[in-house]
Every structure is written in structure tokens, then in C-alpha cells.
Amino acid sequence: MTDQNQPKPGDPCWVDLYTSDLDRSIAFYGELFGWTADRAGAEFGGYVTFRRNGLAVAGAMGHTEGDADAPEQWTIYLTSTDIQATTDKAVAQGGTVVVPPMPIGDIGSMAVLGDAGGVGVGVWQAGTFGGIETPALVTGGKWGDSNGVPSWFELHTRAYDTALDFYREVFGWQDPFTISDAAGFRYTTIHSDSPMLGGVLDASAFLPEGVPGGWSVYFGADDVDKTVAKVVELGGSVVNPPEDSEFGRLATVTDVTGARFSLGGDKA
Structure with missing residues (x-):
């Protein structure tokens, strides 16, 4: 993506995986795309940041206790400059709040909403971390050097x-x-x-x-x-x-x- 740490409001800026087996998922994507995995400390729930050539491309976290029936899924996050205002607008437009806005240290704030059609979507307001650090490379159906991006x-x-x-x-x-x-x-x-x-x-x-x-x-x-x-x-x-x-x-x-x-x- 162009100038990924300052995406336009509403642009996709991050993706993360919610998985029942974090270790197997890390091994899978490492073998498939050559991603490396950085694990955060306990204060961030052991959240994993996947990197390609040192640049952040995605995240992952394991199912928490009591979430045995949670889906295996990737969540897409859209950029917001005011996450509470975005959440309020979503509710006013017929959406729902799945995970209310919460700060993640100083790196930013996240929320998960349901849109007016019932589809879940993440929201990210950047702090010190803007999101995906690799460029988007799709132009006119050409994907360029995009492996694992x-x-x-x-x-x-x-x-x-x-x-x-x-x-x-x-x-x-x-x-x-x-x-x-x-x-x-x-x-x-x-x-x-x-x-x-x-x-x-x-x-x-x-x-x-x-x-x-x-x-x-x-x-x-x-x-x-x-x-x-x-x-x-x-x-x-x-x-x-x-x-x-x-x-x-x-x-x-x-x-x-x-x-x-x-x-x-x-x-x-």
C-alpha cells in the first residue's frame, strides 16, 4: 500500500487471524509465505505479528479461554481517525458493536463492528503503529512482487x-x-x-x-x-x-x- 502508515480513512490497513492452534498457524504461514513471527508479551495477550522481509504484514492470536467454538477466521480492519465516532456512526446506520473500542497500549485502538448487512469488520485507529507495512502491488490485474503480501x-x-x-x-x-x-x-x-x-x-x-x-x-x-x-x-x-x-x-x-x-x- 502507498504510505501505509498513513492510509486514507476507510482504507483496509490490517488483517489478523483468530485461530484455535496458534503454533500450527505460525508454522503453516511460515512455510507457505516465508513469514516470521514476533510474539508480544503477556500484556498484549501473546499477540503475534507476522513479518515478510522484516515488514509487518498481518497479525494472529489464539482463541481465548471459553472461545472453543469461535470461528477460525481472518479479520480485516479499516482505518479510522476517531474510533469512537466511527462506532457511533455505525450504530446510527444500523450496525452493531461486537467488540467496543479499546486501546492497545500506545500502538493504537481497535474495535470490531457488524455492518448494516450483518458482516463483521474491524476498525483500527493508529497510534505508533499504522498497519500493514508492505506496499499494495495490484495494478490492472498485475500482482508484481506480491508473494505473501x-x-x-x-x-x-x-x-x-x-x-x-x-x-x-x-x-x-x-x-x-x-x-x-x-x-x-x-x-x-x-x-x-x-x-x-x-x-x-x-x-x-x-x-x-x-x-x-x-x-x-x-x-x-x-x-x-x-x-x-x-x-x-x-x-x-x-x-x-x-x-x-x-x-x-x-x-x-x-x-x-x-x-x-x-x-x-x-x-x-
């Missing part, structure tokens, strides 16, 4: 129009660019400036009954097919196999504990 962020929602209104009002998204408004494929980017960073997909036609949707992260891959094969070798699974699109070669997988993420790279 969070490079695209996507909301799949049943409430497409409602969601767009929500994020405009709550996170200040400005001038989103509609790629397609066809009945079978409705897609709008977060904003029209480059880098675009992500988008919103009307997923009402293919989401399972009762599932509101979710935010997902795409990690870049030098070779999507080989990376998918490595996922399987390491104990993960394939949700959607590699396929060429106008946005590059894409696939969706789960990691060793079942957390879902996507991969993107240049076309085969």
Missing part, C-alpha cells in the same frame, strides 16, 4: 446497496467506482483512486442460506497454482481452485485450522 480486500454481501451506503456514511468512502452493475455481477471498488485496494461484491445469488457474507483478504502469490498445491501439502484445503480472470489468477483456500483466505497472482 495482503494485496486486495473484498466484501461479499447479501445487502449490496445497504452495505455501500453504510461504508460511505461510517467510513467516509468517497467516489467508489462501479466496475459492473449487471444483474449477475455487481461490483464496486472502495474508491476510485489508485491503488484501489479492494471492493464490494453483491454475493446474494451464491451465499448459502442464512450466511450474511464476509470480508476476505487476498494474499499475493508468485505462482498461484504452486501456492495452492503447497497449501494442500501443509494440511489446508481448496475452496475454489485457481482460475484466470480479468483481475489475475485467483483461488480460495483454507489454512491448516480452516481459516479461509484467497490468493492472487498474474495469469498463467
Whole structure:
């Protein structure tokens, strides 16, 4: 991402993994992407910061006591300059508060909200830490040197129009660019400036009954097919196999504990 420590309000700025087996997850992503893992002290709950070439790319924490049934999942965080005001706006626009705003030492403040369509999304207000330290490298369907870098962020929602209104009002998204408004494929980017960073997909036609949707992260891959094969070798699974699109070669997988993420790279 460009000037990652000062992202625009509403831009994705961080991702973290909530996992039932932190040690297995660290080993999985270390083997898959070459990430190293820094563990914080007890005052931060042993939170893990993953790094690629020394730069922070993602975080992780293990399930806490009493959360045995918690999902294995990646959470995407959007930037806020006033996390309490963002939370208040979310509630006013039909959202919910899952985790209320809380300070994390001097590095920043976090919260987790439910948007007006029922999808969870994180919020981050930077202190000494701004978020992902690697650049976003997706340009015109070309992924560049993006292996192991969070490079695209996507909301799949049943409430497409409602969601767009929500994020405009709550996170200040400005001038989103509609790629397609066809009945079978409705897609709008977060904003029209480059880098675009992500988008919103009307997923009402293919989401399972009762599932509101979710935010997902795409990690870049030098070779999507080989990376998918490595996922399987390491104990993960394939949700959607590699396929060429106008946005590059894409696939969706789960990691060793079942957390879902996507991969993107240049076309085969």
C-alpha cells in the first residue's frame, strides 16, 4: 500500500487471524509465505505479528479461554481517525458493536463492528503503529512482487446497496467506482483512486442460506497454482481452485485450522 502508515480513512490497513492452534498457524504461514513471527508479551495477550522481509504484514492470536467454538477466521480492519465516532456512526446506520473500542497500549485502538448487512469488520485507529507495512502491488490485474503480501480486500454481501451506503456514511468512502452493475455481477471498488485496494461484491445469488457474507483478504502469490498445491501439502484445503480472470489468477483456500483466505497472482 502507498504510505501505509498513513492510509486514507476507510482504507483496509490490517488483517489478523483468530485461530484455535496458534503454533500450527505460525508454522503453516511460515512455510507457505516465508513469514516470521514476533510474539508480544503477556500484556498484549501473546499477540503475534507476522513479518515478510522484516515488514509487518498481518497479525494472529489464539482463541481465548471459553472461545472453543469461535470461528477460525481472518479479520480485516479499516482505518479510522476517531474510533469512537466511527462506532457511533455505525450504530446510527444500523450496525452493531461486537467488540467496543479499546486501546492497545500506545500502538493504537481497535474495535470490531457488524455492518448494516450483518458482516463483521474491524476498525483500527493508529497510534505508533499504522498497519500493514508492505506496499499494495495490484495494478490492472498485475500482482508484481506480491508473494505473501495482503494485496486486495473484498466484501461479499447479501445487502449490496445497504452495505455501500453504510461504508460511505461510517467510513467516509468517497467516489467508489462501479466496475459492473449487471444483474449477475455487481461490483464496486472502495474508491476510485489508485491503488484501489479492494471492493464490494453483491454475493446474494451464491451465499448459502442464512450466511450474511464476509470480508476476505487476498494474499499475493508468485505462482498461484504452486501456492495452492503447497497449501494442500501443509494440511489446508481448496475452496475454489485457481482460475484466470480479468483481475489475475485467483483461488480460495483454507489454512491448516480452516481459516479461509484467497490468493492472487498474474495469469498463467
